[in-house]
Amino acid sequence: MIERKSNLILKNGWIYTVDKNRTWAQAVVIAGDQIVFVGSNEGVESYLGSETVVIDLVGKMVLPGFVDAHAHPSHAMDFVGNISLYLLDSLEKYEKAIAEFVESHPDDEFYRGGGWADTLFPNLGPAKEILDAIIPDRPIAIVSYDGHSMWVNSVTLERAQITKDTPDPDGGRIERDPETGQPSGTLRETAFKLLEGVIPDHSMEERKKALIAYQEMANRAGITMSHDAMLDAQAIAAFNALAEEDQLNMRFRGSIALKPDQGIKQQIETVLEERSKNTHPYFQTRAAKIFVDGVVEGGTAYLLEPYEHKPEFRGEPIWDPEILKDACVALDGENIQIHFHVIGDAAARITLDALESAYKTNVNRDSRHLITHLQLVEPEDIERFKQLGVIAVPQPFWFKIDDYYSELALPYLGKERAAKQYPMQSFIDAGVIIASASDFPVTIPFDPLIAIQIGTTRLGIVETTEEVLYPEERASLEDLITSFTYNGAYANFLENETGSIEVGKQADIIVLDQNLFEIPGNEIAKTKVLLTLVDGVEVFRASDFNGLYQ
Template identity: 50%
Template sequence: MTYRLPILALVVCAACQAEPEQHPADWVLRNGVVYTVDAERSSAEAVAISGDRIAYVGDDGGVEVFIGPETQVIDLDGKMLLPGFFDAHSHPAHAPVDSLSVRLYGLTSLEGYLDALREYASAYPDRPVIQGAGWSNTLFPPSGPRRQDLDRVVSDRPVMFSSEDGHSSWVNSKALELAGITKDTPDPPGGIIERDPDTGEPSGTLRESAAGLVAGLAAPATVEERLLALEAFQEMAARDGVTTVRDAYVRLDDVASEAYARADLTVRFRANLLFGPEDSLDSVGRYVEERAKYQLPRFTIDGIKLFIDGVVEGETAYLLEPYAHRPDYRGELLWDTDFLNETVAAFDEASFIVHAHAIGDGGVRVVLDAFAHARDVNGERDARHQVTHIQLVAPEDIRRFGELDIVAVPQPFWFTKGAYYENLEKPFLGEARADKEYPMQSFFDAGAVVASASDFPVTIPFSPLTGIEHGVLRTDDPGDPALTLGAEESASLEDMIASFTIHGAFASFLENETGSIETGKLADLVVLESNLFDIPPENISETRVLMTFFEGEPVFRAEGF
């Protein structure tokens, strides 16, 4: 299957043709396929950049007046130019840094994890606590990995490994000992201490809030460590054409926010402040003050992050119907619904974007009810509240996204029947329910704005081109039809591009500044080696990013281009 540009392939209109500037542009890119993602989804041949703004969008002939002796001219030679990509839910300040933690992402066996721990422990013998992240639930039974395996490698200092989804922690016996977690320790609210079925002793996996029981063993992250993470993230983002990112959450008085303020940013960041069911609405004023503190040109706090439930693989996602393997259990709703309603209404009144994590269909329904309550209490406004992950959503609730003007923030990278589907989702949910996971086209049909995201570092690498391909094909292996997840939810290439560009801009109130290629907007641009509409969709993820512009400056240029 091959896509072609719409018949209006080259539109030279008032919206595209600007009055020529009196001075030459800094950059001119011509002889390309410029897919603008403007309201008409029009296309052009050339773009001129002056300073941080787009000075011209149109045909090759019209751009000539922008070329002066100092103008840098790039002949695109038929290559594609798109707006810079958005990632609407990510964790940039938690990018893995090899010197600070054990990187487990991409490893595929228990022995691989233990080898990585062994190597790190040997390299850093004086580090009092060993931390890491990236282990997969698919490699372990429902009760998770066991402490005894970590003890075989390191038993004299705490080891704490976060799962790749960030919702569970795998710890050794020393960590449990120092945290005082025993068979008599009750599960904390919203958390689960996995236990040995024979002895009742903690087995080594801590779910959701239970992971917080060991968090105090490690020294808090420093601003310098967060700066290292941001530097690593921005390098990856530039290579992938990502120019704007929403940090899923920072905390009040977080060193991450200070790192953003001090960093040399080559990505534009918007961020949410975390608020939990244990917090008090008396503190809303502090959140307002923190937001005011960080209204910086490239880092802005404008949202509130709420965790409504957990994850399917941890049996903590909140479902409308019981888990298939636990017929009397529907998961963990982390909030009292009355308090959730009050919380959403309070932050809505304070003009925050409310960005909610909801994975189970029960969790989605509860937070949609809270958004409806806020509208009833405060009146309708252009709030752009958001629900992310949306793994299971009842059809009637999908329609409510459009009715309530809620932005859907899915992770298209996960649209496939892989190991998670076979080993966890199908047995936990039942095949019929698992096959309805991750709706996409239904949100577009409901009139909702869909802003796609990676949830990095859950997804590594996090190239939007991979997300676009998965959104179109609903699989990560087009050669095996059995791996296609819900083909009826396949979205068009046009809609998938929009979800990583102009829709991401809309979700952060940036659609008048960036997200499309239009005269006067910020010059956030990405050059691709191929026209995505002219190649088979299974080749989209293999398409190379050749150049990335952020606010008119090149932040990445492939060798040889």
């Protein structure tokens, strides 16, 4: 980090301020941690002094720092430091990566990691025998890339005493061999809790290292604020330890995960207590997180109509609708912002129903509840977001036709529903506030510029098909940028502090190597972040950006 005492002037650039009128400027002046001037090149002259640092942008672009409105920095351990299957695309590569990790860590008492894709293992998920062949004598558990399924070997199942006779827990499933009924090696959703004690918790050091690794990636991607959407006590402790050691250099906000089978009263106490304790400017927790359903790829999303491949089954909610309603009334009554994971159209509906009850029961307030993912939503429910003031938090990274579409969405949802996944423009047309997100580590890499390109084109950045996913839902570049900046700040109640380049706001600012509005739509993702400032402090600078200091 470079501490700077003098004013910093960025001039001669394309500065897209994302203020209310989406104004463009040429120059910005930063004094300390704040923006003190936004305007023309000529306007900066009165700020020039002997100590002033001036960067001539020579036509580069400046944006407010990106906000990732839903990510899991505290789950970076699955990606760094353990067995990482992220970014690998075949079973052979998985086997090789696992074997190599075991070889280089021969004495570990257990193994864990993350990143396998359901596209390679439709229906039952991956089998225990594959892992048994590599690790026959010690437990191993590898979470799927989406965090909703766990792949384990036979030793893990034995030690967890998961057998043919173990019932599926509420809101979860033990995948089983259809002939023998024996657990086949994949656990879904709440079935993870059966592993408690078999695979020990991550150490504090491991957690802190992973958070720092995440932070470095975020700094490089131009992300100046990230919302950790699933905090538990250990994750909170790791964030606080780093905050105390002055190791956080960007804003983190977070939601505390609630469980359907533990009383809501006690959990509300915890959320309120944590909210009053976690007050560092770079780490605060004002929200609660609720998983309303699972995921399509696990067959655990809650749908209005049955799955295509299981005509009798439409999934089920993780929270019983009545319990969900009571929880929302109680949380909203305590002025706790609620962050919902919602994949299926039925899950969206019961969530909106629950919020409607909360608004009827409680006084009307600026609650800014959020619903993320929104893979399938009925048009009539989109209108209700606006009526209820609910923020939509989509992951534009996923708006494309790819393996997931052909291997899972099509067979599980059928063509009609698969073709209508992930609406975005409909929300904008309805006047709903959209704050975009990556869901890291579900999405890696998680650079917002990738999502901005996909959100405007609804094509993958590596074009394997000309087919556009739900073309009517392509959104404008302006709206995509706003969803990753101002609206993300709004979603975290920080729109008066950050999210746009305006006088009086904190200097959370990034420099890009080209103006996104001047290049072809399929080159947005190639744009490089050159400089990232948080509160006026430089947290990232590309090695080839000399900044052209004057």
